[in-house]
Amino acid sequence: MSKFVKPKGRTPQVIKALYDYGPLDVEVLTNILEPEIKMRRTQDCLYRLVNRGLVIRCNKIQNTFAKNYFQLCASKVAKIEISKILNCDQKDLNIPNFRAHDIEHSIACAYWSNYFEKHFPKAKSIRDFHISSDSKIMDHLMMNQDVEFYPDITVSFKSETTNDFITIAVEIEKTPKTRKRIFHKLNKFSTRSYVDGVIYICPNHALIDLVGGVYSDRIKTTARRIRQYGEYFLMFTNSFTPSIDANVKMFSSTGQNINLQNWINILETNLWQKRRNEMFALQR
Structure with a gap:
């Protein structure tokens, strides 16, 4: 979700969804x-927005x-109008170009976001x-401009228990x-960032x-x-599109199971120094 205020009205909602998630088809956009x-x-x-050139x-x-x-x-004229609709400064807009083979990946990311x-x-x-437009996320990922290491999705929130800022790379x-x-990406997440956990959707x-x-051979026991x-720390799910509830089933590199809700609860309620494998195992 971008930093812009959630708009009212269908046209602004459609514009914001395309801004937040990238290319979408009609079905996915309708579901969102x-x-x-x-x-x-x-x-x-x-189609009205297409006719307006936006x-x-x-x-x-x-x-x-x-x-x-x-x-x-992403034209200059369109950006002027889009910035008015989103009630933001034009210089804050970031509308990237997408290639055709990126679209299926973009839609999967939209579903999960x-x-x-x-x-x-x-x-x-x-x-x-x-x-790159979110300084707090950049600080926690410690990415600078390492674009190739940016997670597809970053989920973040402030813990009400520890007052810590929780960051999950997806x-x-x-x-x-x-x-x-x-290896380079997992090493970045585990040793050179403040990422609390990683989810791979395969x-x-x-x-x-x-x-x-x-991960098992080169990261888990050395980071x-x-x-x-x-x-x-690293969890997997094999669903390209998530289920309708918060109980997505996940598993570790060695097959240890836990659902998403319980996994996030443990990350949220324990400082990283106090987290232990046993805490997660009890929630399986």
């Missing part, structure tokens, strides 16, 4: 908008069918392309990366085995900051 809206009304709103319609061939996706226009916002209302969920992976790249077990293997709860 609140209060509920019929898909036909979402479609009408999008939204771009693009299509991608998927299973031999062309599917329409919509994203904000929206999921965290709905089921954990005090949490803020921010996409990678907005991280990665959505559909295609394998090199072991070297995986659709198949081969990817989970790859990431989990790198001093998270060693006491290293079994549960």
